[in-house]
Amino acid sequence: MNTTRNQPSARKFWSWFIPLRRDIGSWAFALNRITALGLTLYLFLHLGVLGLLAQGPGAYDDFLVLTENPFIKLGEWAVVAAAILHGLNGIRIVLTSFGVGVTRQKQLFYGFMLIAVFVILIFTARMY
Amino acid sequence: MTEQWNITLRIYRQKENEAPHFDNFNMEVSPDEYVLDAVERAWAFHDRTLCFRHACHHSTCGACGMRVNGVEKLSCITLIRDIAHNGATLKVEPLRNFPVVSDLAVDMGFFYRKMESVGARAVLPVMEAEIGNPPAQWEAEASQYIRLSDCIECGLCISACPIMATTPEYLGPAPLAAAQDHGIQRKPELLSIVDGEDGVWRCHSAFECTAVCPSFVDPARRIMDLRKQVVGARLSKLFGKA
Numbered sequence: 467m468n469t470t471r472n473q474p475s476a477r478k479f480w481s482w483f484i485p486l487r488r489d490i491g492s493w494a495f496a497l498n499r500i501t502a503l504g505l506t507l508y509l510f511l512h513l514g515v516l517g518l519l520a521q522g523p524g525a526y527d528d529f530l531v532l533t534e535n536p537f538i539k540l541g542e543w544a545v546v547a548a549a550i551l552h553g554l555n556g557i558r559i560v561l562t563s564f565g566v567g568v569t570r571q572k573q574l575f576y577g578f579m580l581i582a583v584f585v586i587l588i589f590t591a592r593m594y
Numbered sequence: 595m596t597e598q599w600n601i602t603l604r605i606y607r608q609k610e611n612e613a614p615h616f617d618n619f620n621m622e623v624s625p626d627e628y629v630l631d632a633v634e635r636a637w638a639f640h641d642r643t644l645c646f647r648h649a650c651h652h653s654t655c656g657a658c659g660m661r662v663n664g665v666e667k668l669s670c671i672t673l674i675r676d677i678a679h680n681g682a683t684l685k686v687e688p689l690r691n692f693p694v695v696s697d698l699a700v701d702m703g704f705f706y707r708k709m710e711s712v713g714a715r716a717v718l719p720v721m722e723a724e725i726g727n728p729p730a731q732w733e734a735e736a737s738q739y740i741r742l743s744d745c746i747e748c749g750l751c752i753s754a755c756p757i758m759a760t761t762p763e764y765l766g767p768a769p770l771a772a773a774q775d776h777g778i779q780r781k782p783e784l785l786s787i788v789d790g791e792d793g794v795w796r797c798h799s800a801f802e803c804t805a806v807c808p809s810f811v812d813p814a815r816r817i818m819d820l821r822k823q824v825v826g827a828r829l830s831k832l833f834g835k836a
Contacts, residue, residue, distance in 0.1 A: 471608075471614065471694070472688060472690065472693060473691060473692070473693055474691045474759055474760060474761060474762040475759075475760070475762075478690075478760050479760050481756060481759050482756050482759075482760070486664065487665050488665070488754075488802060488805075489801065489805035491799070491804075491805060492756065492800050492801075492802050494799075495799065495800035559799045562818060563799065563818060563821060564818065564821065564822060564825075565818050565819060565821075565822050568815045568818045568819075569815060571799075571801055571814075
């Protein structure tokens with residue numbers, strides 16, 4: 467019997483991020499994982515930046531100059547967008563996890579994502 | 595005259611100790627035939643070594659689950675017209691998350707053992723079945739009747755579940771749905787099985803099990819309901835109502 471390749475394995479972790487041809491629930495699942503990883507990465511970067519304070523005001527001021535870089539700005543935008551998407555999708559998961567709107571989970575996802583896009587647009591307009 | 599399409603069936607092949615590969619079978623089919631008909635044609639007229647599971651041809655036995663174009667389908671009820679077009683290629687693979695026995699045939703053993711561990715029922719008293727708007731007289735008369743369980747144990751949900759793909763210990767959608775079918779109150783011993791890291795709390799709400807289920811078991815909803823039951827049982831225990 468061919469016991470390899472087709473069985474559950476940690477290597478299949480990557481399949482979490484490829485919801486092609488899947489239903490909307492899988493896209494929501496992938497979105498939550500991608501945003502979670504992004505926010506976790508940001509947390510470590512944030513702690514690293516705060517660590518600059520230990521090196522004195524000069525080091526932190528130098529970093530603040532760097533934050534004017536458009537790529538860093540884009541990164542900041544992405545962090546806020548990810549937080550909004552992750553948070554609202556998270557509310558949907560909490561609701562459905564305890565039986566609220568389970569049979570309407572797709573509509574809940576579309577609704578929350580509509581709110582997310584609206585909030586992100588407002589944030590984008592204020593940021594730029 | 596019956597409409598005919600030319601399609602290419604691209605079938606996953608894997609025999610003992612051989613590297614997996616795909617074989618292409620070009621054939622003429624009616625779009626109103628089912629995917630299983632095309633697979634059988636590939637076996638009958640192209641390659642008699644092609645191995646696949648099938649039995650009833652009407653979505654009762656659950657044997658012919660396959661991944662068709664990347665999505666879990668019961669091939670006996672999947673119309674070619676619904677998923678392809680004239681000249682299309684249909685990619686047919688074995689279910690994910692099961693060891694391949696040969697080609698499209700997988701070993702369902704571990705899944706059946708999980709179903710057994712929760713006492714999954716093949717038939718259940720009709721009064722315990724989730725039936726919309728049961729006639730009022732059932733209350734008095736129907737307790738003697740039994741019906742077939744909705745779940746046909748096809749394994750499509752196990753293949754589609756992203757958590758199942760990475761965590762073999764996870765009980766999985768169908769076994770959890772079977773546990774919900776009993777209910778914690780009716781079968782308290784299920785609590786220790788489903789209330790754990792590989793039980794109801796391992797589900798991460800992708801709802802893919804419900805999306806692919808050909809029998810409308812709706813495992814995702816049942817898992818969420820089971821969570822409520824587990825929380826209820828825990829609270830009862832906490833306040834000494836057990």
